[in-house]
Amino acid sequence: MQRPLFLMPVQNLLLQLVRQAGTLLRQQVGKVHQVRYKSEKNLVTEMDQRVETLFLRAVSRHFPEHEVLSEEMEEEARGEGWSRPAGRGRVRWIIDPLDGTTNYAHGFPHFSVSAGVEYQGRIVLGAVFNPMLSELFFARQGQGASLNGKPIRVSRVRRLEHALLATGFPYDLKTSRINNFAEFKRVSQHCQAVRRAGSASLDLCDVACGRFDGFWEYKLKPWDVAAASLIVQEAGGRISNFSGPGLNIYGGSFIAGNCQVYPGLRKVLTTRT
Numbered sequence: 001m002q003r004p005l006f007l008m009p010v011q012n013l014l015l016q017l018v019r020q021a022g023t024l025l026r027q028q029v030g031k032v033h034q035v036r037y038k039s040e041k042n043l044v045t046e047m048d049q050r051v052e053t054l055f056l057r058a059v060s061r062h063f064p065e066h067e068v069l070s071e072e073m074e075e076e077a078r079g080e081g082w083s084r085p086a087g088r089g090r091v092r093w094i095i096d097p098l099d100g101t102t103n104y105a106h107g108f109p110h111f112s113v114s115a116g117v118e119y120q121g122r123i124v125l126g127a128v129f130n131p132m133l134s135e136l137f138f139a140r141q142g143q144g145a146s147l148n149g150k151p152i153r154v155s156r157v158r159r160l161e162h163a164l165l166a167t168g169f170p171y172d173l174k175t176s177r178i179n180n181f182a183e184f185k186r187v188s189q190h191c192q193a194v195r196r197a198g199s200a201s202l203d204l205c206d207v208a209c210g211r212f213d214g215f216w217e218y219k220l221k222p223w224d225v226a227a228a229s230l231i232v233q234e235a236g237g238r239i240s241n242f243s244g245p246g247l248n249i250y251g252g253s254f255i256a257g258n259c260q261v262y263p264g265l266r267k268v269l270t271t272r273t
Contacts, residue, residue: 007117007124010091011140013062013213014115021051021113022131025098030130032033032105040106045105051097051113059093071223085121085250092118094226094249099128100199114201116226116249121251126227128201137205137231145234147209154237154257160264163191163213163257166203170219180218183269187216190268204228207256208235214257214265218242222249229254238262242270 016209040261052070059068069092086092093115098104100111109132115137117125128137138150139145145152157163165187173179186196197203200220208231225239226249232239233247237258241251255266 001038002131003081006091008117010063010117011125013058014093014117014125015136015138017055017058018113018115018127018129019136021054021062021097022129024051024054025104025111025113026131029104029109045098045101047086047104048098048101050124052095055093055095055097055115063091065091068095069093069223070095070097071221079205086118090120091136094118094123096222096223098114099201099224108198110197110199110202112202112205114223114227118226123226123230126230128205128227128231130202130205135205136142137208137228139231139234141234142228143234145208145231147205151162152235153214154208154232154235154259155214156260158260160191160214160261160268163261164211165191165194165214165216165265166206166212167215168198168200168203168217169193169196172219178218183216187265187268190264200224201228203226204232204239204256207237207258208232210258214255214261216253216255216265217268218253220254225249225254229256232256240266 025047034193056068059066067086067090098111099114104111111127112130114128116123124141126139135147137147159223169180200217201224203215205228207215229239229249239254239256240247242253255269257265
């Protein structure tokens, strides 16, 4: 796909906003006063909403013709068809204002700001910022991935049994049979170790820069993976839905890894026992 000329000003604003949002989050760590529960295990703080407002106002001011899809807009967006990619000629910003809200609310310093830009149904820009480590992951379609401006690549681990993996658990794990418990046990028996840190976008970026060798998780939303999926791919990794080898960021459940670990991880996760 030919890269549209508008991407550079969009890229500049994207990078400016994720840095600005991350700085705001870092300054307020340990100072959260308002916590609202969307469900028993799914919460939102005033900082989620402040960062979302920051993005909404800036995108509306600079690019009023662009769509915005953000986590805190979920109920409204669901009615407007957020599960479909942006149509021909349309640009959509897909934002997670605070990925790792539970960590943030408890003062655990592992969270991020994530923002991807979708054009004609494909993610063309992605940025994930970890403000506590001042790590900015970025990718532009066809131009590779970087961490703080330096190129990154996935790991060279070849065998699943030598792999360090990451995963997460869905918010409805108490009531749903699709809760990742059985998969966690099964995969743990085939790899070196599994970590669960609470931010899917950072997990995927850690795959992209070789800290993790693979990742899987059920019931993610597009804002969890929009930016990081591009970063993984541009770093030489693979990411797909459970349902097949292709990638649909609206597909819900994902498997990722370097090109050597990914096939074995996918086989363990999708083979019925």
